[in-house]
Amino acid sequence: PSNGSWFVETNWTPNGIPDDGLDHVFLNSGTILLTNATPPVASFTQSGGSLVFSNWFACLIASNVMITGGVVTLPPAYTNNSMSNRVWFICDTFTLESPGQINVNARGYCGGINTGPAAGQGPGGGSSGANAGAGGGHGGLGGAGYNGGSGAVNGTLTDPNPGSGGGCSTSYSSQGGNGGWAVFLAVNGLATINGIITANGE
DSSP states (O other), X not given: OOSEETTOGGGSSSSSOOOSSOOEEEEOSSEEEEOXXXXXXXXEEXXXXXXEEOSTTOBEEEEXXXXXXXXXXXXXXXXXXXXXXXXXXXXXXXXXXXXXXXXXXXXXXXXXXXXXXXXXXXTTOOOSGGGTTOOOOSSSOOOBOTTSOBOOOOSOSSSOOOOOOOOBOTTOSSOOOXXXXXXXXXXXXXXXXXXXXXXXXX
């Protein structure tokens, strides 16, 4: 495909959205935006460019997925508490080879805005007030704020929530760090990971 939405027929060569389960899709350059679930395809191969998932329900469905270059990512961090984006593949086999990567660093909930003290967005987001500056808590307490207060506990180690943003205190003019986000790989068969999957908060 060329730059633009997966769901626009003229972005494809030949014209037409792959939709019969037999098509083989190649992304070599440019940026492709996913806003919904794709029809099943036989294979998806990415050797360059960017694949951007922009909706919580957007997913790429293929028998075989191979990423050997480029980046799979999300739009910038969200500034409200609506869970919205994730990388989501549904496939039979999945292969990620270097230098290909899935990178959702700081693509989660937005950190507290520098009007401080301000809480970060998302469940467990860094608190305002007494705990201003604290990090988001996931399966445990978040990082301590300037006075030792921590972000609220939410989620568990086995069922974590996507990354909340850190808070911001009155002592600093900068914004709290944005949280990392979610990568879901639903693989029925073999998954081979020799590239980087990273979902760090700021």
